Amino acid sequence: MKVYSAIFFWFGGVLTASLLERTLAELIPGVKGNAVIPFRQKIRSLAGDIPLGKIASQQYCQQAITVCQSNLGAPELASRISAAASLNESVAGLIARVPASYERWLVVDYPADWYQELAARWKLGSLFQENRTVFTAQLKLLRLIPDIFYHLPQEAGRAMDDCLVIDPESARSVEAIKHGLATIIYVYPERLKHELALQGIWQTEANVLHPAASERVSL
């Protein structure tokens, strides 16, 4: 089995909801079906500018409000996104139990000011050392994919082969593996635990690869 040294967890989509989903929930909560698609596309594009450092939180809010033709003010949207954000406690619990032999890294794709506020509220300092938090906006990337796949190992001072990324976005995960960076696609906490157990990161005596009766073991 391959052994990794550094495990990277994306902030948006793993530890908390993605910026896209949080923004849509605040600005157009009732819009469903194909009516929501143009909003999703525009807000996704805007939210994609944040991890590249192209726009700050204030501009993001202002532009998102314009896209969704909302009556909210930018400060109000910012405060609503922050107030409604919640920590995925199950995932936090899993991360806390990753053995100390693995370096735990956090990849922050939220605006730094929002992240700092949430990190203080959720005491994320106990999960990730300050010097193991990567703010993608500070990397000055021209494009997130594939550049981030090369920058993350560099930030950790590790070879790509030593790194594993927990990524909530299936398409980005697929691109990562095509570039040689191993990933686990985050969908829900129990599944993440199972995947970590398959990699030998979640410690268990159970045979998770070929269990008896071919039933997924309950960890």
Place this chain on the structure above:
Amino acid sequence: MQIKTTTLEIYPGAGYAVENITHLVNQFVTETGVQEGQLVVFYKHTTGSIIIGEHEAGIIADLERALELLAPKDGQYIQHLRQIDFNGNAHIRAAFMPTSLIIPIHQGRTVLGTHQEIQVVDNHPEELARYVVLQVVGE
């Protein structure tokens, strides 16, 4: 005997996309309270499918490569001659995979195997809302 039905709305994204809906399906099965029965998972579209697979990035990449050999994204499709839509590759890919699954329910949960997950595979070039119907029959 009970019959319970619901519809999931998902947003797989444009182009080749694979979405894991296992947790949403399991949540519905739990909510029905049915202990012994069957679950039908039905995809309501002609550009995608429902499969059981492992939601692993390498497998998803390999499946894309296989589908690209079968029906290339930039291939020429007779369907495009009517000039209404240009998603011939998505239709051909979908024709080779199922649009429905039947999964047994035992002791209140789906009896999926160790690495089995329920995935939507869609290839529509545009981003659209997609619908999956779940129907539980049992007691």
